[in-house]
Amino acid sequence: MLRPAPIQDHYDVVIVGGGPAGTTCGHLLAKKGWSVLVVEKAEHPRFQIGESLLPFSTRVWDELGVWDQLEASPYARKYGAWFDFQEGDAPEDFCFGGDNPGRGDWAWNVERPWLDQMLWNAAVAAGANGIQNTEASFVVDGEGAQATVSGVDLALPDGTSKRVLARLTIDAAGRGSLLGARLQIRRPDPRLNMMAMYAHFTGARVIEGDTGGFIGIIAIADGWGWVIPFADGAISVGIVVRNTAFAERVKGSTPEDVFSAYLAQTPAMLNRMGPDVSRTTQVRTTGNYSFRCDTPVGNGWALAGDAGAFIDPVFSSGVHLAMEGSRRLVQDVDKALRQEASGLVPAHRMARYAAANVRALKVFSRFIYDWYDDEFRLAFMRPPPKSRLVQLVKRHMLRILAGDVYQPWRVLPWMWALEMMAKMNAAGVRRLNGGVLPPPGHAPLVVPGRPAPPPKLGADPG
Ligand SMILES: Cc1cc2nc3c(=O)[nH]c(=O)nc-3n(C[C@H](O)[C@H](O)[C@H](O)COP(=O)(O)OP(=O)(O)OC[C@H]3O[C@@H](n4cnc5c(N)ncnc54)[C@H](O)[C@@H]3O)c2cc1C
Incomplete structure (x- = not known):
């Protein structure tokens, strides 16, 4: 206009x-x-x-x-997010307003x-x-x-x-x-040399209720992926990987093929998208951002x-x-x-x-640098379930996820606490997993305080 x-x-x-x-x-x-x-x-x-x-x-x-125009829009209310590793066997939910969300406890996916x-x-x-x-x-x-x-x-x-x-x-x-x-x-x-590939799809699984608009953030070995449901089965899907990983994979191939290959390796994303999706846009890429x-x-x-x-x-x-x-x-x-x-x-x-x-x-930026650290990812996405301290820290991390970032003194101490807990947690995981921290996305992984994951169907028992 x-x-x-x-x-x-x-x-x-x-x-x-x-x-x-x-x-x-x-x-x-x-x-x-x-x-x-x-x-x-x-x-x-x-x-x-x-x-x-x-x-x-x-x-x-x-x-x-x-606000009223957002509310009247056809787009999904976003009450929170789930985080998981590539295999998608144990999503960790983060809900901004807890069980009783009020105005200001949700946003939208638009x-x-x-x-x-x-x-x-x-x-x-x-x-x-x-x-x-x-x-x-x-x-x-x-x-x-x-x-x-x-x-x-x-x-x-x-x-x-x-x-x-x-x-x-x-x-x-x-x-x-x-x-x-x-x-x-x-x-x-220099700490973030990433690029993104993304596209929109239709026909995605529709989830009823407040979790239907949760976005999914999925950790993969080379980076992470997102699923952002809009409404009525329309969904935005993206993969973010290191520039070097993309450059290696795209040789003799196309960004579209690389995107599809990463998706195919990521059951957590495929499950959320469902079996009936079809792509409605080109695969776009952007990097060095x-x-x-x-x-x-x-x-x-x-x-x-x-x-x-x-x-x-x-x-x-x-x-x-x-x-x-x-x-x-x-x-x-x-x-x-x-x-x-x-x-x-x-x-x-x-x-x-x-x-x-x-x-x-x-x-x-501190939270984002942490996100690219394997020990932090593990503590963030596989926290010992019964620890009161962890639940408390998680509640405060939620404030950052909701965008409460202009008063760092309210949130940074909790982030430092989580960083420390991540180190301790990683030491425990290494002890239980033969001295190694298995690469993210490669379950099964034994985590202190959590039941051992079941063996994968069809997995070679040897
Ligand atoms: C892969 C990826 C995923 C993202 N996902 C999210 C997300 O889920 N949620 C989120 O909040 N953010 C996300 N972002 C970030 C988001 O895209 C930006 O932060 C947001 O668009 C910033 O808004 P802006 O107004 O600063 O810039 P823009 O939205 O980029 O708007 C800038 C405008 O300036 C115009 N322009 C450019 N040059 C000129 C010129 N010379 N003269 C006149 N006009 C000009 C452009 O046409 C454009 O319309 C993502 C970014 C990336 C790269």
């Missing part, structure tokens, strides 16, 4: 990118009375990955007034063309000026984090170009991190959502960080625009946002 008003030469804020981060910034700033232009290169509805949302986004959904179109429409209805099919590039003066940004150059759909100036320019253009790359402040995360920028703010500029950092898809943190982070950015920007009568918004006026951003990334 193109807002009919002609593009002005100057706005209070220009936002590059009309995904969850850009539309949240545009919407909330427009609501506060600022003149805003949101520029989108594509046209909604457009495909995007990132379909499983987190309950702690409820606050920003309420501020945007979109198809992103629907979500992003809805957010775009809501931003425009709130007074943001939105233009699609238009690519923006930044007007930068200087280098590095000290550079100033005074607006954008637009490549308009009619083939002409236009310069638009603003007191603040926000890069919300996603993982490409346009401004971060231009300023040379974008750093790849883990990075962060040195700082998310500078003079006249800010980075919102993926443009500032992207860690890893595993705990579905992306849309939450994009939207909740943008809500926090807008609080700083609103104040700054009022306090500084004219001129560019200086970096120090957005310090609260920058600090909150660092805190949230710290929590999620």
Whole structure:
């Protein structure tokens, strides 16, 4: 949808990118009375990955007034998640609201063309000026984090170009991190060299009740996989593996074949999908996506959502960080625009946002690094069932899974406790399994306090 008003030469804020981060910034700033232009290169509805949302986004959904639209959508409520190893013989459930979930204890699994179109429409209805099919590039003066940004150059759909100036320019253009790359402040995360393959299917097993919308996260030897049920048997399925493992497997093959081969080796995913699935989209791939920028703010500029950092898809943190982070950015920007009568918004006026951003990334990245550790996976997915301490720790880990990451002091001590328990648990497992920690996904595995798994049907007894 193109807002009919002609593009002005100057706005209070220009936002590059009309995904969850850009539309949240545009919407909330427009609501506060600022003149805003949101520029989108594509046209909604457009495909995007990132379909499983987190309950702690409820606050920003309420501020945007979109909770009712989510609730009225056909998409499955997500009350929690299950985690398992490849074989799929003992899923471990994590339910955000326990037995009695209330508002704020669930999110949704949505198809992103629907979500992003809805957010775009809501931003425009709130007074943001939105233009699609238009690519923006930044007007930068200087280098590095000290550079100033005074607006954008637009490549308009009619083939002409236009310069638009603003007191603040926000890069919300996603993982490409346009401004971060231009300023040379974008750093790849050397600990995470992963890539993802994914597709949508129809005809998946429909599970009635509150667990029907649980997402599944399945640990496999080279990484992990996801199953995200939307509704009525539509499901998103993805496999995330090390770049090197993919490069090795794809030689003389296609990404589609590699995806199918990983799926075929993963009963936990196949069982959830059921026997009647058929693929409705191409198999898409994306890789080398883990990075962060040195700082998310500078003079006249800010980075919102993926443009500032992207860690890893595993705990579905992306849309939450994009939207909740943008809500926090807008609080700083609103104040700054009022306090500084004219001129560019200086970096120090957005310090609260920058600090909150660092805190949230710290929590999620620590949890994600842990996730790729075999000892941690084991403790997380095969906890001794009767330990009260483990159940307590698990309840606190649930807060992170739900997106409560802006106050690390509330959750990090529990994560440290789980890390310690993982070490102790792994020592016990090694003792019972001949001194080795069997590679993940290769049950049977004897775990302290859990009954020994039954022998596999058809397994060679010798
Ligand atoms: C494999 C994978 C799985 C994921 N799964 C999940 C999940 O389950 N849950 C979750 O929450 N997150 C998930 N994510 C993360 C999620 O995709 C992102 O965090 C989220 O989309 C970030 O929103 P954003 O608004 O910052 O960026 P985007 O959604 O990428 O939006 C950026 C927009 O900017 C536009 N744009 C780009 N360049 C320009 C330009 N020059 N001018 C104008 N516009 C431009 C793009 O067209 C796009 O519309 C996943 C990511 C990956 C890689």
